[in-house]
Amino acid sequence: MKELIKIFKILDIDYNDEKEKKFYQYMSEILKLNQQINLTAITEKNEFIQKHYVDSLLCAGLDEFKNSFSIIDVGTGGGFPGVPLAIAFPDKEFVLIDSLNKRIKIINQLCESLGIFNVKAFHGRAEEMGRRKDMREKFDLCVSRAVANMSTLSEYCIPFVRVGGSFIAYKGPDCRKELEDAINAVTALGGEVIREESPEITGIPFDHKFIVIKKKKNTLSKFPRKPGTPSKEPIK
Numbered sequence: 001m002k003e004l005i006k007i008f009k010i011l012d013i014d015y016n017d018e019k020e021k022k023f024y025q026y027m028s029e030i031l032k033l034n035q036q037i038n039l040t041a042i043t044e045k046n047e048f049i050q051k052h053y054v055d056s057l058l059c060a061g062l063d064e065f066k067n068s069f070s071i072i073d074v075g076t077g078g079g080f081p082g083v084p085l086a087i088a089f090p091d092k093e094f095v096l097i098d099s100l101n102k103r104i105k106i107i108n109q110l111c112e113s114l115g116i117f118n119v120k121a122f123h124g125r126a127e128e129m130g131r132r133k134d135m136r137e138k139f140d141l142c143v144s145r146a147v148a149n150m151s152t153l154s155e156y157c158i159p160f161v162r163v164g165g166s167f168i169a170y171k172g173p174d175c176r177k178e179l180e181d182a183i184n185a186v187t188a189l190g191g192e193v194i195r196e197e198s199p200e201i202t203g204i205p206f207d208h209k210f211i212v213i214k215k216k217k218n219t220l221s222k223f224p225r226k227p228g229t230p231s232k233e234p235i236k
């Protein structure tokens with residue numbers, strides 16, 4: 001867990017035994033359950049800490065994260081980046097969604113049994129949940145990692161964000177073209193690309209870029225389109 005302690009120090013996040021225990025137990029349980037249900041391709045603890053924990057936590061260095069209280073993680077899979085962020089920041093509220101119910105059930109069970117009380121996980125597709133009254137434009141921040149190309153992802157994520165809030169996409173290092181192709185989608189959905197950011201922290205390898213989008217206007221009621229359409233016909 002040394003890597004984790006290091007990242008907490010660098011990001012100036014409080015670290016204590018209770019958080020360490022939750023990180024350790026969540027990882028152990030996910031790796032155990034992974035033998036029956038596919039939750040992650042990672043099977044080794046050091047790699048888990050690096051790729052799931054450290055990688056997820058790096059967005060905590062961004063002002064958009066620091067200034068947010070209600071956060072939604074779209075396409076959370078085994079709980080990333082939502083669960084590590086929730087353990088690190090117990091005073092913020094996290095909603096995690098995924099279209100695979102098996103994963104959602106496990107996240108809710110583990111969070112309950114480990115005392116991670118600021119996480120609620122829901123089963124459903126982003127295209128449907130983004131139309132629900134209690135979810136649409138209700139969040140200060142949306143985060144998402146490894147779910148879809150930037151245009152499709154924008155249609156999944158921007159509807160959840162309140163005007164004035166933000167969307168942070170965890171993207172691969174070569175996302176420039178993908179971002180260029182998504183500019184019209186971001187604008188059509190009421191957003192504006194503010195910047196791309198690559199956290200450069202000595203000794204911490206990070207092969208993602210953050211794309212930071214600000215929500216400027218309400219999303220038109222025609223978005224998100226019906227399930228499947230954002231991926232089959234991304235907004236051009």
Ligand SMILES: C[S@@+](CC[C@H](N)C(=O)[O-])C[C@H]1O[C@@H](n2cnc3c(N)ncnc32)[C@H](O)[C@@H]1O
Nearest residue numbers: 075076077080098099100124125126145146147
């Ligand atoms: C490659 S996994 C990434 C999981 C996690 N974000 C991570 O970085 O480890 C993509 C996840 O997105 C979910 N997903 C894909 N399309 C979705 C949609 N339209 N609505 C909700 N979840 C979706 C999948 O079920 C899957 O769990």
